[in-house]
Amino acid sequence: MAPTLKPLEKGTLKANLPADWTDYDLLYITATDPFNRELFTWSFPISLPDKVAATMVKTEGAGNVTLSETDSLYNVTANGIQLSISKRNGLLRQVSNAKGNVALTNGPILQESANNFSNFTQRSEGKNIIIESTFDRKAAYNTIQWTIYPSGWVKMKVRYFPNAYFTFMNGVNFSFPEAKMKAVKWMGKGPYRVWKNRMKGGTLGVWSKAYNNTETGEQPLVYPEFKGYHANMYWCRFEADNPFIVATENEDVFFRLFTPAWKTDQWHNYEPMFPSGDISFMQGIPSIGTKTQRNETTGPMGQKYAFYDYEKEPARAKELTLYFDFSGR
Structure with missing residues (x-):
């Protein structure tokens, strides 16, 4: 289950923090005018994603993790959760629990990076099962590791290099049928979507x-828009017939919900960019243009990302860690 947020109460700048302030997750500071009307409220993190994830993710379980293989799949069972992972490319092919199938599949697929996970092995580490690709500097320099815990929680760690010196976006994508999505509940920055600039x-x-299908400025006006990029994710619960939770221990992770309808204009200034797939977990997202300017002319935040490593040195790879709760609770 998603944890209950523990926000530090709003107060004045002259107020003293409580002695146990480090036990809270967030700090809010509100500025008011002489008539005690709110001017603005700022929010600051006290607990970072790794601390929150540590309180959520349960690794221990009463049973064992079991693994069987077919020609093309690793099939893993833990605490009522069944997963099928491709032996060829490491992608999640199917996941189910006592309620039935969880609709999240076909990931992680890297965005603007080579999907070259290969040469998979499996091993036990204590009571955990680990499935991982093998690093090869020339042919398989991006790597993935799945860890399945007796509790049924699943950890995914991807280490990757963007495929060009300049990129619009970086992260991983999954498939999920849009018609099955009902709502989301998340800890992070909200409630509105964001762009790089x-x-x-x-x-x-x-x-x-x-869930809504709002197109900004068009009827029906249901705000905030559901589709788009959302900043500073700690965790997100995806509400469907068979819900699931994704948490991260990394800072500055964006989650993306589906793809709004394509938009453009005669000058090609306003052209939203989205990755492949349906649901994404990103470490870099694109900027957006305006009526009069393309995104790259809106300032430094409108520019592409610059990250490239010619040697493909593993210590310099970008790293993304996600935890999945597929229990359906």
Whole structure:
């Protein structure tokens, strides 16, 4: 289950923090005018994602993790969770629990990076089962490791290199049928979506919003828009017939929900960019243009990302760690 947020209460700048302030998750500071009307509230993290993830993720379980193989799949069972992972490319092919199938599949697929996970092995580490690719500097320099715990929680660690010196976006994508999505509840910045050059205005907290297909400025006006990029993810619960939770221990992770309808104009200034797949967990997202400017002319935050490593040195790879709770609770 997603944890209950513990926000530090709002107060004045002259107020003293409680002695146990480090036990809280967030700090809110509100500025008011002489008539005690709120001017603005700022939010700051006290607990970072690794601390919150450590309180959520359960690794111990009463039973064992079992693994069987077919020609093409690793089939793993733990605490009522069944997963099938491709032996060829390491992608999640199927996951189910007592309620039935969880619709998240076909990931992680790297965005603007080579999907060259290969040469998979499996091993036991204590009570855990680990499935991982083998690093090869020329042919398989991006790597993935799956860890399945007796509790049924699943850890995914990807280490990757963007495929060009300049990239629009970096991260991993999964498939999920849009028609099955009902709502999301997450801890992070919200409730509105963001772009690389439109990060201001959000507040850290726990947010919820029901699925909608709103196109900005068009009827029906249901806000905040559901589809798009969302900043500073700690965890997200994806509400469907068979819900699941994804948490991260990394800072500055974005989660992306589906793809809004394609938009452009005669000058090609406003052209939103989205990755492949349906649900993504990103470490870099694209910027957005305006009516009069393309995204790259809006300033430094409108530029592409610059990250490239010619030697493909593993110590310099970008690293993304996600934890999955597929129990359906």
